[in-house]
Amino acid sequence: MRIFVIDDDRMWEDYYRRVLRGYDLDFFHDGVAAMAEMDDVRPDLVVLDLLLVGPTGFAILNEMRSYPELASVPVVIVSSVELRDELADDYGVAAVLDKSKMTPRELRACVEECCCAA
Amino acid sequence: MKSEVIGSSAGGLSSGAVVVAHELKAPLSLMRQLALSLELEDDKAGVKRVGDQIVATSERALRQVNDLLKVARLDDALFEMEPVNPRAVCDDVVSELWQLFRFNRRELKIDYRNRRHLVVANRQLLHSVVYNFCLNAMNYGGEELPSEVMISDRKNGRIRVAVRDYGPAVPTRIWREIKDGFVNRPLEIAMRPGSSGMGLYIAAKFANYMGADFGLIRHRDGTSFYVDLQISGQLSLV
Numbered sequence: 001m002r003i004f005v006i007d008d009d010r011m012w013e014d015y016y017r018r019v020l021r022g023y024d025l026d027f028f029h030d031g032v033a034a035m036a037e038m039d040d041v042r043p044d045l046v047v048l049d050l051l052l053v054g055p056t057g058f059a060i061l062n063e064m065r066s067y068p069e070l071a072s073v074p075v076v077i078v079s080s081v082e083l084r085d086e087l088a089d090d091y092g093v094a095a096v097l098d099k100s101k102m103t104p105r106e107l108r109a110c111v112e113e114c115c116c117a118a
Numbered sequence: 119m120k121s122e123v124i125g126s127s128a129g130g131l132s133s134g135a136v137v138v139a140h141e142l143k144a145p146l147s148l149m150r151q152l153a154l155s156l157e158l159e160d161d162k163a164g165v166k167r168v169g170d171q172i173v174a175t176s177e178r179a180l181r182q183v184n185d186l187l188k189v190a191r192l193d194d195a196l197f198e199m200e201p202v203n204p205r206a207v208c209d210d211v212v213s214e215l216w217q218l219f220r221f222n223r224r225e226l227k228i229d230y231r232n233r234r235h236l237v238v239a240n241r242q243l244l245h246s247v248v249y250n251f252c253l254n255a256m257n258y259g260g261e262e263l264p265s266e267v268m269i270s271d272r273k274n275g276r277i278r279v280a281v282r283d284y285g286p287a288v289p290t291r292i293w294r295e296i297k298d299g300f301v302n303r304p305l306e307i308a309m310r311p312g313s314s315g316m317g318l319y320i321a322a323k324f325a326n327y328m329g330a331d332f333g334l335i336r337h338r339d340g341t342s343f344y345v346d347l348q349i350s351g352q353l354s355l356v
Binding site: 009010011012013014015018019021029053054080099100102103104 | 143144146147148150151152154155157158159164167168171175221222223224258261286
């Protein structure tokens with residue numbers, strides 16, 4: 001399973017590598033680079049932060065949804081932003097996790113569930 | 119904390135306090151996640167690495183809190199000006215930050231071109247200025263080239279201490295505010311934790327206190343933030 005992790009804070013990269021050990025992870029620190037890669041490679045899952053330098057996570061999400069081949073890619077939002085529960089429905093994302101409240105086990109379980117469903 | 123740090127009041131809590139809370143939420147969230155993830159580690163090296171990351175992240179957050187406390191106490195004139203060797207200060211900062219840069223998959227190098235003069239500064243405040251410049255470069259610098267801590271002589275009897283990054287251009291609005299010397303609030307470089315521009319705000323305050331010129335140069339491929347400091351009349355003993 002190939003997972004794109006889009007988060008501009010590099011300190012989180014090591015964390016994701018350890019928590020999601022066993023998955024094929026590609027890291028992107030801005031949305032432009034991630035979208036460029038998605039032109040060539042369709043990920044099985046996207047783990048997306050919202051507050052990024054450059055295009056926000058919402059912009060990336062909207063962009064993905066505008067392409068038929070990417071529209072169905074499951075997205076897990078992992079962000080420090082406190083979001084409404086309905087956001088998952090509004091944007092059609094698989095899950096929304098709060099960086100300040102989630103646990104590593106919850107993150108891994110969420111990713112496993114998305115990958116199983118994919 | 120003083121009102122000039124806090125900024126305008128909004129919703130019962132000042133905007134500055136909101137920025138500070140936002141800034142500190144990022145390292146606190148990361149430290150919590152790293153601590154929780156320790157249970158996933160089954161070898162000593164992995165545990166040590168996570169421990170080092172927690173320490174580096176907490177030290178960075180603590181330094182930011184300490185700097186904000188210093189900003190609040192600037193008016194008390196607690197920070198005496200003295201002859202300071204800028205190379206020694208920059209060496210200290212680089213030594214302090216190399217591990218944090220490594221965890222961020224970044225590099226930091228030095229490029230000293232000044233003759234060995236002392237500058238008139240407060241050592242603690244100059245350290246904070248350079249530290250905050252470096253953190254800014256770490257957050258916004260590109261991945262291909264290392265950020266550089268540079269010291270050079272100026273023609274006007276000053277020495278420039280600068281940090282050069284190879285990241286995206288600073289927004290024109292921010293550039294203008296700094297150029298005009300209007301840095302009275304954290305500058306929002308990007309709306310995300312850790313990017314409120316708090317470090318630049320702190321650096322500008324400390325530079326102003328030391329009578330240094332604070333500014334930035336926009337390059338085609340990045341930005342240099344700098345302070346120009348008065349050369350001390352005292353001969354360098356180094």
